[in-house]
Amino acid sequence: MPNAVLRPDRPDRPVPAAAPPPPPGRRRAAARRTARPRAAPSRPFRTIVSPHRLNSRRGRIVYRAVLATVVTVFTLVFVFPLYWMVTGAMKTGEEIAQIPPTLFPADPSLEAFAEAWELFDLGVLLTNTAFYAAGAWLFVMAVDVAAAFALSKLRPVFGGVILGAMLATLMIPPMVVLLPLFLTAKSVPLLGWDLLNTPWAIWLPAAANGFNIFLLKRFFDSIPRELVEAAEIDGASPLRILRSVVIPVSRPILGVVSIFTVVNVFRDFVWPLMVLTESDKMTISVGLSQVSNQVTQNALMAGLVIASIPTVVVFFFFQRSIMAGLTAGGLKG
């Protein structure tokens, strides 16, 4: 019984029609910090170590030890670097260069943040990135949702071929097509537009995303036929069906696609590095890296902290959607 991750054809999500968004991944959803949620699932939770073994005296001691070790190691490896970044930003120029370093800033101050804000022109960079992200989101929502709807519910001739060709783009290593993609953006074939240093260079390629089409089409496929047919009999046009039937029940997947689109614009580096070269057009990642050699260490750290806030906040609030999207796709690492 292979894994659901790799089976796009198997709807591992509950059918969305009846109840509004039942979250995917029952067990994952249950793993909240409430007292003993593990008793709740219908099937007993069984992993390599048997529960019986775990409840023995020795088992409990070993379990406690492993748990403590794992929590400590994980915190050190994954949280401590971020702690170091945040506290580094709060240290003074002398303190940050001090050997041995201080574990806590002696006199925490937010001065470096103010300095970084000025030096990097963070206001401009953040506004730019947010603007690119918002536009990319609008494009993806308008373009990819409509296309996935047509492929899933209107089933045109050659629909299968088109879907296949769209998904095939996922197989192309992005680095390989980077140069021709740049040349395309520099002078769009037939139209002759120069998209460099315009938001379109981010927005248009964002919509040409096979992964979005894949996620959306698969979800739309799971919407019961009767629902669409009933609306058709009532005389609803396809646009109306999309708006009043499909979109309302597809909120979970639209959420996943939206989050991925926005986060990708904030995380992307190589593409904006190439196409947005004017300093007042750059995204925050590129802008920071361009002047990172010319600023003091604490100001750089402050800049990095500010640059990570948007994606970390999104992750904090939309963890479940992000993880669901990651495992549902499985395709794109």
Next chain:
Amino acid sequence: MTAAAAGPRRRPPSRPALLRSLRRNLTAYGFMCAALACFVLFAWYPMIREFLLSFQETNFVDPPRWAGLKNFETVLANPSFGQVWLNTAAFTVLALVFGYAVPFVVALVLNELRHARAYLRFVVYLPVMLPPAVGVLLFRWFYDPGPGLFNQILELVGLPGLSWLDSSATALVSLVIVSTWMNLGSGTLIYLAALQNIPGELYEAAELDGAGFFRRIRYVTIPQTRLVLLLMLMLQIVATMQVFIEPYLLTGGGPENSTMTVAMLMYQYAFTFGDWGAGGALGMMLMLVLMVFAAVQLRLTRDDRD
């Protein structure tokens, strides 16, 4: 766009099926035309253009001219050509050593734990959510031979400090460490999802048959997740062979070309030397190598559907 979306005028339902089908198709293509335009321009055409680019002489003054194999010759004649591929291969292999088994083991352990799961999952995925440029620039500071975090830790435990990015012996490994730190989380969560799909009865049966801890992993866990393991192997090879941001921001390819990767050289050909044809030719070579792995991956996904 809008004209097509509106489609032909509405007809009474008694009309022949052919017309209805025509109308449905026109509407469907109306809905798809924007996406098709985006895919044609920014996904499909660049693939063809990459092929053409590698056989053409491209500058921005004259129209591209056919150049035969000249671009490939230029790339092959580059004295660092072999070194660049070796570096890329070394990076990929090292990244697999650190980054392939570790997430699986981490996922195994996480799956056994009954507490702090939400916290651990959050924490392990946190670096993945940071913009890569942030992670890389943060580690650049850690690698600082003076007050950098890593040498300070080494000093604390009484070991001599390393020169990390400044020495050709350690630079590549330093890049692998950043890359692994940033990407460990996604592999872990994918494995974790796979582990949670293993039916508990299998472990019970194995236990009844007297299989111990490691044999349960060997005979239940690994066969049950074999496909995900293989697929992740392919994905990781393809992803790490395209490594760019780490060398670009940390070392610029140095010291002594020890961290110059294929993607870096490609970028340099185009943006530093202005030789787009050579960049394209190198891209084609990378593409051919990666295609082998991608084909294996596709094959595995197909097998699973049967």
